[in-house]
Amino acid sequence: MNARHTALSLAVVLLVAAVAPAAAAPVGEDAVGDLTVTTAPATASASAAAEAATPSDSTDSLVAASDVAVFRLNASGVPAEADDDGTLLGDELTLSLRQTASSVDANATAKTLDATAESDGVAVRATESAVYVAVDLATAAFQQGNGTATAAVGDSFTATATVTDAVTDGENYTRRATFGVVEPSVNFVDGVEEATAGGSVEFTAATLLAPGTSLTVALAPNEGGETRTTQLTVGPDGRATGELSFDGFDAGQEYTVRVTAEETDLNATVTGTTQAAATDTAASTDTATSTDATTPSETSTSGPGFGVVAALLALLGAGAVVGRRA
Structure with missing residues (x-):
C-alpha cells in the first residue's frame, strides 16, 4: 500500500513538473540595450500605440504635444505577461519622466511622471526583443509641485527606464533618453x-x-x-x-x-x-537677307533658364528642411 501510494505521489509530481512552465532565466546586462523614443498619431490610444509599435519604428528627439510618445527599451527576456496584480510596469520595469532644468519656467518646479499600469494615458507591452511603454502626452497627468500638469510645448524630458532586480541577476539596469515637446x-x-x-x-x-x-x-x-x-x-x-x-x-x-x-x-x-x-512665342517668318545669313544672330545669356532656377530653388528648399527622424 505504501509502495503504491509512493508511486502515485511520484507520478503526480512528475506530471506537474511536465506541465508547469519553466522558470524564466534572469535578464543579464548584455540583454538590455538602448532606450529610444518613437511616436504614434494623436488619434491612437496609449494601448493601441503600444500594441502597434515595432523595432523598425523611426526614432525621434522631438514629439508633437498632441502625439503619443512610445518608449522602446531594447531588452530581451523581460516577462511578456504582467504579474497577477498588473505590475509589469512598476515592478519588473520602471519608467519615469523628469522635466529637464533648462525647460522649467522660472518659479516653477519640474514636471515628473512615474508610469504605472494604473496611470491614465499609459500602456505597456513586452515582446521577445523589446518592451514598449506608450505615454499619451495630451492626457497623462504629470506631477508638478502639489498639483498636476500635462506636457506642454517647449518642455523637454529625460526618460529613465530600469529593468529591476525582480527579473535580473540581482542588479538594476538603467537606460536613459531625452526628447523635446514641440508644437x-x-x-x-x-x-x-x-x-x-x-x-x-x-x-x-x-x-x-x-x-x-x-x-x-x-x-x-x-x-x-x-x-x-x-x-x-x-x-x-x-x-x-x-x-x-x-x-x-x-x-x-x-x-x-x-x-x-x-x-x-x-x-x-x-x-x-x-x-x-x-504661352509659346510665334516663330519669326521674316526672310533672312544675304547679309543676315553671314551674320550670327544674338542670343540672350543673362541668366539660367527657368528650369535650372526652379531646380536650384527646389534643392535649396529641400536642404533647408532638416529631418528629425533617424
Missing part, C-alpha cells in the same frame, strides 16, 4: 504659393507629426467657391506628398491651402495667387 506643424517643401491656373501642383509637406498621422489638405478660392480636399498620410520620414488641382481657377485668383489633422491643434495655412499659363 504640431507643417511646412511645404515645394512651394504652392504660385500655382498655374488650370494646372496642378505636386507638393511635399514636412511635418513634426507622428508617422501614420492623417492630414487633410483643403484648397479654397479666397473669394468663395468650391473647397477641394485631399487626404494624406505622414510617412516614416515625417513627410507627406500630394497633388493639388487648380482646374477652373483663373489667372490672378487668390487662394488658401489649409492643412489640419484630427485631435491636434494643427491649422497650417498658405496663401497664393494663380499665375497665367506660359
Whole structure:
C-alpha cells in the first residue's frame, strides 16, 4: 500500500513538473540595450500605440504635444505577461519622466511622471526583443509641485527606464533618453504659393507629426467657391506628398491651402495667387537677307533658364528642411 501510494505521489509530481512552465532565466546586462523614443498619431490610444509599435519604428528627439510618445527599451527576456496584480510596469520595469532644468519656467518646479499600469494615458507591452511603454502626452497627468500638469510645448524630458532586480541577476539596469515637446506643424517643401491656373501642383509637406498621422489638405478660392480636399498620410520620414488641382481657377485668383489633422491643434495655412499659363512665342517668318545669313544672330545669356532656377530653388528648399527622424 505504501509502495503504491509512493508511486502515485511520484507520478503526480512528475506530471506537474511536465506541465508547469519553466522558470524564466534572469535578464543579464548584455540583454538590455538602448532606450529610444518613437511616436504614434494623436488619434491612437496609449494601448493601441503600444500594441502597434515595432523595432523598425523611426526614432525621434522631438514629439508633437498632441502625439503619443512610445518608449522602446531594447531588452530581451523581460516577462511578456504582467504579474497577477498588473505590475509589469512598476515592478519588473520602471519608467519615469523628469522635466529637464533648462525647460522649467522660472518659479516653477519640474514636471515628473512615474508610469504605472494604473496611470491614465499609459500602456505597456513586452515582446521577445523589446518592451514598449506608450505615454499619451495630451492626457497623462504629470506631477508638478502639489498639483498636476500635462506636457506642454517647449518642455523637454529625460526618460529613465530600469529593468529591476525582480527579473535580473540581482542588479538594476538603467537606460536613459531625452526628447523635446514641440508644437504640431507643417511646412511645404515645394512651394504652392504660385500655382498655374488650370494646372496642378505636386507638393511635399514636412511635418513634426507622428508617422501614420492623417492630414487633410483643403484648397479654397479666397473669394468663395468650391473647397477641394485631399487626404494624406505622414510617412516614416515625417513627410507627406500630394497633388493639388487648380482646374477652373483663373489667372490672378487668390487662394488658401489649409492643412489640419484630427485631435491636434494643427491649422497650417498658405496663401497664393494663380499665375497665367506660359504661352509659346510665334516663330519669326521674316526672310533672312544675304547679309543676315553671314551674320550670327544674338542670343540672350543673362541668366539660367527657368528650369535650372526652379531646380536650384527646389534643392535649396529641400536642404533647408532638416529631418528629425533617424
